[in-house]
Amino acid sequence: MSAETSRSSKEIVQPRPTTKVVVAKPATGTSTVVKKAKPATATTVKKPAAAAAPAAASKATKLAAKPAAKTTKPSTRTTPAAKPVVTKPPATSSPTASSAAVRAAAPLADTVPSVDPMPRAVPTDPEIPEATIGTDAAFASDAPSVTVPHTVRNISEVRHFFRTNDVPIFFVGATPFNLLGLDRWVRNFSYVSYYDSWDGAHPRIFTPAHKPVTDFESGEEINNWLLLNAEVRARMTQNLRPGLRPKVALVFFNEETERICRELGYDLILPAAELRDRLDSKIVTTKMGDEAGVPSVPNVLSNGTTFKALREAADAAWLGDELVVQTPYGDSGKTTFFINNESDWDTHSADIIRQDIKVMRRINNLPVAVEAVLTRSGTVVGPFFTELAGHPSLTPYPGGWCGNEMHPEVLTATQRARAMDLVKRMGDRLDTEGYRGFSRSTCWWTPTPTRSTWAN
Incomplete structure (x- = not known):
């Protein structure tokens, strides 16, 4: 008798007749083959005695004393693989007995520890203050003591970045109207x-x-005077954290402004004065527009002589x-x-002669202004609005x-898409x-719906 058949087992006899299936646990290096048995009056399932419960074993012992149908001895053979091979019972076999046999032969699965598929990020200090749509940047709570650098990916994150800004930014000018209201954002x-229109x-x-009392000749002179003023310097460095440099924005500035900011430790958040002066020329930007495929109002570039x-x-x-x-x-x-005539020329010739000029056709148009910001990631185009020009009042x-x-x-949607392009x-x-920073353009829309031109 083989080692497999010598193992002690008990027979559990079911009361209803069905196909008899015998399953035995294979020994090491053997495979078990489940064969179809002849119809019998009982189903016998052989299980190891060690796996049976004590109560079931006692009941099976009593039943074993009664005459039982002859069982079919399982056939075993040694194969190179240790993987069990199970032959499915025929369709006429009992579903209950088949399920029990398969469950008895299937090995137990290893227990897999539970793993959180979405690990939670552990917050680190300093925390970035949360901003909502209703938050007013001018009255926001205190910002962290250390700036947390990160990349903004959309307009919502740009908004959040500025609403939680902790670096002091100053707009310097004769009046604050150019960026009035930006402090709320x-x-x-x-x-x-x-000049203080609010009287403090x-x-x-x-x-x-x-x-x-000073007679200023330009906006640049006013701004440079303000930057060098002792009261202004004290205000801009008040409660400033060590290592933090105030940022300065202006409309009018020159090389002298850049020198003052360098000496005082301010960051001038504008393009270089030399670059901006060159690109501010209407002649230069007209040529650049032609190169970029951006048409201007019909024009010719010439020199003012006669x-x-x-x-x-x-x-x-x-x-x-x-x-x-x-x-x-x-x-x-x-x-x-x-x-329109020589009389008009005589009126303005003193401002035109000996200069490069752009001569354009006078058109009936709707001027639409748009502001944009040039960044490392591309051009961010703002909203469009009509321009008011030449109103005597x-x-x-x-x-x-x-x-x-x-x-x-x-x-319209079509015009907006064209203008943005x-x-x-x-x-x-x-x-x-x-060039990096702010730019302002004007789109001239003629009565022809599909016609559009651009002007700097």
Whole structure:
């Protein structure tokens, strides 16, 4: 008798007749073959005695004393593999007996420890203050003592970044109107202004108390004077953490402004003055727009010499009788001139002669302004709004900018997509010059729905 059949076992006899299946636990190095047995009046399942419960073993002993049907001896053979081979019982076999046999022959599965599929990140200090839509950056709670650098991936994270900013940022200018209200969006943002329209009532505007009478020649002179003022310097370094440098933003600045900021330990968050001066030229940006596939109002670039030379250049470019002439530099229409005849030329010739000029056809258009920011990741285009120009009650200059209006119907969806494409193209072209920061463009929409041009 083999080692397999010599093991003691007990027979459990079920009362109803069915196909008899015998399953025995294989010994090491053997495989078990379950064979179909002849029909019998009972089903016998052989299990190791050690695995049976004491009560079941006692009952099986009593039943074994009664005559039982002859069982079929299991056939065993040695095979190279130790993997059990089980032959399924025929379709006529009892489902209950088959299930019991398979469960008896199947090995127990190893217990797998429970693993959390989503490990939780352990918060580290310092924590970034949470910001919500209702948070007002001007009155936000205290920021962490150490700045946590991270990359912003969308507009929501940009908003959160500025609302939790802990680095002091100062806008310096004659008045704060250029960025008025930004302190409600950017935390730790303040204004240093020469003129205080609030008479000290605005909590984020600082104006020096002692201001000697000075005749300033430009906005750059005002800003440089403010940066060197002792009261302003004390205010900008008040409660400043060691190693932290205040950031400065301005509209008007020059190389002298850059030198002052370097000496005082301020970060001037603007492009280099030399680069901005070059790109501020209407002649330069017109050429760059042509290179980028951004069309301008029909124009010709020329030199201001005489009215006759102006007409010859305009006629060669088919610009018509009513002309708009611009010199390279100047804002708010100060260097934009409307010339329809020689009398108009005589009126403005002193500001035009001996300069490079851009001569344009005068068109009937809807001017739409847009502001964008050039970043390392691309150009972020802002909303579009109409421009107000030449209103006598708002500006002394006939072609001067004097305000903006914004409403949802400024542009159609098609026009907006076209305008955004033009602005992005120009932004990509400026990027090749190394420019980073703010830019402002104007899209001129003619009565023809599909026609659009761009102007810097």
